[in-house]
Amino acid sequence: MDSVKEMMKQHTNHSDFRDKYQQIIKKVMADEDIKQFIFLHEDEITQDVLEKSYAKFHEFIKERDARINGKPVSSPGLEPVLQMNVGFVDVIYRPTAEFMRQQKEKSIKRRLHALNMPKNIAEATFAEVDITEQRAMIVAEAVELTELMTKEPKTFHQGLYLSGTFGVGKTFLLGAMANELAKNGFITTLLHVPSFSMEMKQAIGTGDVAEKIEIIKKADILMLDDIGAESSSVWFRDEVLGVILQYRMLQELPTFFSSNFTMKELEEHFRVSQRGDDEPLKAKRLMERVRFLAREMELTGENRRPK
Known part of the structure; x- marks a missing residue:
C-alpha cells in the first residue's frame, strides 16, 4: 500500500x-x-x-x-x-472480546456431548437452578463436586445418583454440572438412557453395537439420565449397561445418574426380565457397579415441567 x-x-x-x-x-x-x-x-x-x-x-x-x-x-x-x-x-x-467469547462458547459446546437431550438441558447453568431450602444441600454438593473434580482431575471422584419424582429438576442439575465441567476443560457426555436403549436395539441390525458401547464406556465423564425409564430388557441390562458400568468401575471413571427410582427401587426394577423371570443376582451385580460409581441424593420439589 x-x-x-x-x-x-x-x-x-x-x-x-x-x-x-x-x-x-x-x-x-x-x-x-x-x-x-x-x-x-x-x-x-x-x-x-x-x-x-x-x-x-x-x-x-x-x-x-x-x-x-x-x-x-x-x-x-x-x-x-x-x-x-x-x-x-x-x-x-x-x-475482539466478542469473538473470544464466541470461540469459548463453541469450545464448551464441543466438549459437551448432549445425546438426545433438550436444548435447555445442554445449556443449563448453576445460576438457573431453582434453589429451595430442601434442595440447597444437593445443589451445594453438586457445585462443590465440580470444583473438586477441576482441582483434582486425576483423582477418582464418586459421582452423584440423583433420585426423585418426575419433573423435580434432576436432569437440569446434571446439565448444569456438565456445562460447568465443560467450561473447565472436561469432555462430558450427557446421555438419555431410554433413547440410548432404543438406539442400541436398532444398532443390532447394523452391527454397530460394540462400537457404540466402546464410545460411551470410555467417555471422560458420563452422565446417564433417566436410568430405569427404558423398556425392560435383559440384553440391555447385561450386555450394554453392565458392560459400560463394569468398565467405568474398573477404570474409576466419573459417572453420574438421574432416575425416578431410588437405588433400592432401581434394583427391584432390574430384577424382573421382560419374560417375568426374577433375576436378583444380576440386578444386584449391576447395582454394585452403580453404588461404587455414585452416591445417592434425593432431589425433592414440585413438578417444574409444563403441564
Missing part, C-alpha cells in the same frame, strides 16, 4: 487532493486514540516517523469506526491495534 505521503507526491498539482490530504491529517491528529498513542511513544515518534505513519493512523481510525458503526470490515472478529515498529507506526489485528 502506498503511503499517504507518496500519494501526495503523485498529485502535487492537484489542489483538491492536497486539501483532502490535509483534512485527513487534521482528522488523524485530532483523534483521541491517536493522540494518546503519540503521547505514550513521544520519545520514538519523530516528525519523520509521524509523516510515515499517517496512512496507518488513517487505517486504524477507519477500521475502528467501521466496527463501532456496524459496517463491513476487512477482518471480522479482529480489531485494529496501534503498535510501534522500527521507524514507523503499524496496525496489527487481534481477536
Whole structure:
C-alpha cells in the first residue's frame, strides 16, 4: 500500500487532493486514540516517523469506526491495534472480546456431548437452578463436586445418583454440572438412557453395537439420565449397561445418574426380565457397579415441567 505521503507526491498539482490530504491529517491528529498513542511513544515518534505513519493512523481510525458503526470490515472478529515498529507506526489485528467469547462458547459446546437431550438441558447453568431450602444441600454438593473434580482431575471422584419424582429438576442439575465441567476443560457426555436403549436395539441390525458401547464406556465423564425409564430388557441390562458400568468401575471413571427410582427401587426394577423371570443376582451385580460409581441424593420439589 502506498503511503499517504507518496500519494501526495503523485498529485502535487492537484489542489483538491492536497486539501483532502490535509483534512485527513487534521482528522488523524485530532483523534483521541491517536493522540494518546503519540503521547505514550513521544520519545520514538519523530516528525519523520509521524509523516510515515499517517496512512496507518488513517487505517486504524477507519477500521475502528467501521466496527463501532456496524459496517463491513476487512477482518471480522479482529480489531485494529496501534503498535510501534522500527521507524514507523503499524496496525496489527487481534481477536475482539466478542469473538473470544464466541470461540469459548463453541469450545464448551464441543466438549459437551448432549445425546438426545433438550436444548435447555445442554445449556443449563448453576445460576438457573431453582434453589429451595430442601434442595440447597444437593445443589451445594453438586457445585462443590465440580470444583473438586477441576482441582483434582486425576483423582477418582464418586459421582452423584440423583433420585426423585418426575419433573423435580434432576436432569437440569446434571446439565448444569456438565456445562460447568465443560467450561473447565472436561469432555462430558450427557446421555438419555431410554433413547440410548432404543438406539442400541436398532444398532443390532447394523452391527454397530460394540462400537457404540466402546464410545460411551470410555467417555471422560458420563452422565446417564433417566436410568430405569427404558423398556425392560435383559440384553440391555447385561450386555450394554453392565458392560459400560463394569468398565467405568474398573477404570474409576466419573459417572453420574438421574432416575425416578431410588437405588433400592432401581434394583427391584432390574430384577424382573421382560419374560417375568426374577433375576436378583444380576440386578444386584449391576447395582454394585452403580453404588461404587455414585452416591445417592434425593432431589425433592414440585413438578417444574409444563403441564
